[in-house]
Amino acid sequence: SYELTQSLSVSVALGQTARISCGGNNIVSKNVHWYQQKSGQAPVLVIYKDTNRPSGIPERFSGSNSGNTAILTISRAQAGDEADYYCQVWDSSTGGVFGGGTKLTVL
Amino acid sequence: EVQLVESGGGLVQPGGSLRLSCAASGFIFSTYWMHWVRQAPGKGLVWVSRINGDGSITTYADSVKGRFTVSRDTGKNTLYLQMNSLRAEDTAVYYCTRAERYCSGISCRTSEYYFDFWGQGTLVTVSS
Numbered sequence: 001s002y003e004l005t006q007s008l009s010v011s012v013a014l015g016q017t018a019r020i021s022c023g024g025n026n027i028v029s030k031n032v033h034w035y036q037q038k039s040g041q042a043p044v045l046v047i048y049k050d051t052n053r054p055s056g057i058p059e060r061f062s063g064s065n066s067g068n069t070a071i072l073t074i075s076r077a078q079a080g081d082e083a084d085y086y087c088q089v090w091d092s093s094t095g096g097v098f099g100g101g102t103k104l105t106v107l
Numbered sequence: 108e109v110q111l112v113e114s115g116g117g118l119v120q121p122g123g124s125l126r127l128s129c130a131a132s133g134f135i136f137s138t139y140w141m142h143w144v145r146q147a148p149g150k151g152l153v154w155v156s157r158i159n160g161d162g163s164i165t166t167y168a169d170s171v172k173g174r175f176t177v178s179r180d181t182g183k184n185t186l187y188l189q190m191n192s193l194r195a196e197d198t199a200v201y202y203c204t205r206a207e208r209y210c211s212g213i214s215c216r217t218s219e220y221y222f223d224f225w226g227q228g229t230l231v232t233v234s235s
Contacts (some may be wrong), residue, residue: 031211033221035152042202042225043152049209054223086152090211090219095168096142096154 002030002091004099011105018074020102022087025068030089032070034063037101038083046085055103074104082106109133109224111203116229123233126214129186129203129226136184137161140206142222143177143188145199153199156188157206157220171197193233200228 005023013016022032031058035043045054046062050070060075074081087099115127129141143155156167156177167179176189186203204222211217 031209031219031221035222037152042227043222044225045221045223048207048221048223088152088221090221092211092217092219095157095166096144096220096222098152098154101151 001094002089002097004087004089004097006085006087006099006102008100009103009105012074012077012105013105014079015076018077018081018104019107020072020074020085020104022070022072022099023068023069024089027070027089028065028067032063032065032066033088034061034072035086035088036083037086043086052100072091077104077106108145109205111205111224111226113201113203113226113229116201116231118232118234119193119234120177120235121194124189124191125193125231126191127188127201127203127229127231131184131186131203131205134205136179137181140208141177141179141186142204142206142220144187144202144204144222144225146196146202147196147199151198155201158186183213192197195229195233198231198233200230202226202228 033048036046037043050065063072084101086101110132112130142157158165158177174192178187203226205224206220211219
């Protein structure tokens, strides 16, 4: 079954750029989606199909996918961006696959 | 406005059963695949099951196959998850999600999904 690997935590200074990675075997061949989950709340889609932002998601959020790593980039990080972030792909044999999640701390 | 509202969670003993419901509004319910995703306390997201628009196609994660059944009532705009033979490891918040379906690859042989709207979740606790 396909596996996604994320760092447990990432820290970023207020106003700086945060990069959250999601590793998987030849992940570039898959479409990667990203979700933000703030404490005690349901997840929210922030990037779909590698690079697309849903309506209402700030332009500060962007995504990329190359080789074995997909990256969610958050520019000009704000205190309100503190959350857990999950990457997700669809695997035809096992279904939805999520990474383990990365906790973003804004310092 | 899309809304998904889950209900039916609670405390149940190991081996027991529970049925979750998800009331959908703000979109044409019958045209979307719907999925269940769960999250154990302090843990990550785990996909559980999916169902197509008319309820004729369902699939499950191996961990729940044979014990859980997903269904839907398009007349009531409601999604269900019947959970039987519950185990301690089924303890989690269960989220109802609407899925966007898209083609994979140039030949479009398979469909893939991402989850564009989520309910607030309902907590299921399996404990004696």
